[in-house]
Amino acid sequence: MTGLKTLATSSKHRRIAALTLVLLAGTALGGYGIARADETAGLNASAAVQKNFTPVPDFSALVTALKPAVVSITVHLKISDASEQVPDPNDQGGQSGPGGASPFPFPFPMPGFGGGQAPQPQAVEAKGSGFIINSDGTIVTNNHVVKNAKSITVTLSDGQSYPAKVIGADPRTDLAVVKVSAGHPLPFVELGDSRAVIPGEWVIAMGNPFGLSNTVTAGIVSALGRDIGDGPYDRFIQIDAPINEGNSGGPLFDQKGRVIGINTAILSPSGGSVGIGFAIPSDMIKRVVTQLVASGKVTRGYLGVEAQMITPTMAQAMGLPDGQDGAPVGALIAGISPSSPAFRAGLKPGDVITKVDGAPVTNPGDLAIDIANVDPGHDTSIEYLRNGKPHTLTVAVATLPTNPNKDFGTNGAGGPDMTAHGDIGLTLAPLTGHDLAQLNLPNGTQGAVVAQVQPGSPADEAGLQSGDLLVGVGNDPITSPDQAAAAIKSAEGKGGKALALRVVRNGEALFVAVKVPDSKKAG
Structure with a gap:
């Protein structure tokens, strides 16, 4: 779909955001009162500012030069089942982002949705941004901007529009390449080196927020290497330049006019910009786009x-x-x-x-x-x-296969009886054929099922859950509840401060560190 990806915040975060707004408003009013008092005292505030103020950068010449290479993208698609095609902004999908936020694609508000009525098949038009990287009309944008598009129209800064076709897309990095045939060379921009970017430097975001083409905003790089839980290759540049729905796919420029990122997502309590935006770094764009242009796909x-x-x-x-x-x-x-x-x-x-x-x-x-x-x-x-x-x-x-194999189980069978391990708060049960079916594990898998976790226990504090499959203590494999209990007791007796338990949860393996109670530490 299209629009800017939005990271929803919790209700707690929303209350904090509202409080912050009130405090800022109060500060602004206080500043106004002080200014009036100084004026009545006969002080020339304007002269003081002119003498001491260091002006911020003027980006006007840079914007004039870059604007012709930034495009607006209009996507046309027909949705027969809105529940499948258009993500619900309230559906957080079970994915966790920073601070408890949950990332999900958030499209433009579209006519005909909501209101408690069943959605009907309809034509939908939505908008995004992009930028030209070659005079032949090759354009980079986000995959979620052009995904499921029936037709795509690209509009240049001078108002000229052209039909576009998708050359290739990579959902894993949310990047896509489209191309137009203008019949003449088009202005383009170059990809810079995102490895040279540092927090605090000025950046410019350009794009088509809410359908307002040729929009320019500026800010600074807030942080680097952000993982927002959007995919396995998250390394976002965080910026405070305002970006909104429709900015997706638009370029992020450095002060030399080079593209150092592609604006992709925001963290917001409301769906609008609050100064926390995320851009895919140009070094990742280079590698992905080069392959998409050459073959239409990415090999990893x-x-x-x-x-x-x-x-x-x-x-x-x-x-x-x-x-x-x-x-x-x-x-x-x-x-x-x-x-x-x-x-x-x-x-x-x-x-x-x-x-x-x-x-x-x-x-x-x-x-x-x-x-x-x-x-x-x-x-x-x-x-x-x-x-x-x-x-x-x-x-x-x-x-890298299309669907990487995530079978991380071990082979074997369980024992006959449940085993309680009160020191860390675990009750373990043997692994049965029914468990294998419920957990979707292959026959012959070995381990011990976590039957109960005592509330407030070290196991509970570590995040162990009923239904987890314990398959190892440290680097030692587990075949039964009794063996697990013995291995845990042995590890405790070695005087460590914590145990590394290997479990399988929802088909994925992970280690969980459980603190050893003080009474069990060797000394």
Whole structure:
């Protein structure tokens, strides 16, 4: 669809936002009163400002030069089932973003929806933005702008309109390329180097918010590398330049007129800009767009691991060293897909990947992007920790499949009786055939089902849930409740401050760090 992706905020956040607005309004009124008092005292405020004020940058010449390469995109589609095609802004989809927010595509308000009436088949027109990267009419935009389009019209800044066709799209990064045939060379802009961007520098956003073409806003880079929970390759540039619905696909320029990002999403309590916007960095755009232009699709490397962040508690539980700033580094392997390159190379759950081809890996996001950028078939060096000791291996990266295999279970059968482990607040049950069917696990899977979690216990505080399948304690596999209880007791007796429990939840593997009660710590 089209429009800007919006990250909805919780009711608590909405109350805070409203309070902030009131406080700001109060500050503005107070400032007005002070200014009037100074004026009556005979002070020349204008002269003081002219003497001491440092003017902000003037972007007018830059905007004049760049505007011809920025386009408005109108998408036409026919919706037969609005509930399938148009996301409900109140449906948060079970995905969590920053601060409890939940990301979802938020399209323009469209006539004929809502009002309690069943939607009828109708033609829908929606709008977005884009920018020309080649004089032949090649245009970059967001995938969610042109997704499901029946027809696309591109309008230049001078009002000329042309039909456009989709050359290629990549849902994983929300990027798309469309093309128009104008019959003559078109003005275009260049992609810059987003790796050189730093927080605090000025940026310009251009686009078509709410259908208002040729709109320009300015602001600064607020932060880099933001993960908003929108996909595996999140590395957004956060900006405070106002962007709204319809800005999606529009360029984010640096002060030299180079595109350093593509405006994609906002975090907002209302659906409008509150100064928290997100742009896909140009380095990602370059790689994806180059492939889309060449072949209409994107090919990525595939390792076949399920990785997760390492918390300080998890680092304690697994005896992992801290990074230079004292925080744990690396990507913890929670699961490995059978027959994957990682499986064949000998990587195991519990290993911590620290480098890919010499490049440091600080978190799972780094790993996902680094592996995706490897050409399939390339022999890649992986540096990792196993039981705290460094190792290196070479793995032949494969091609990322359309639906990567996420079967991270283990083989075996459960025991006959439930086992309670009161120290950490867990009650474990054997894994039955019924459980395998309910959990959609293959026959022969081994482990112990979490039957109960005692409220307020260490297991509860760690986030363990009834229905989780416990498949390992540390790096040791689990085959039954009794074995799990024995392994937990043994790990506690070694004097650690936390236990690393490996579980499978909703078909995905992850490690959960459970703090050991003080009474059980060795000393």
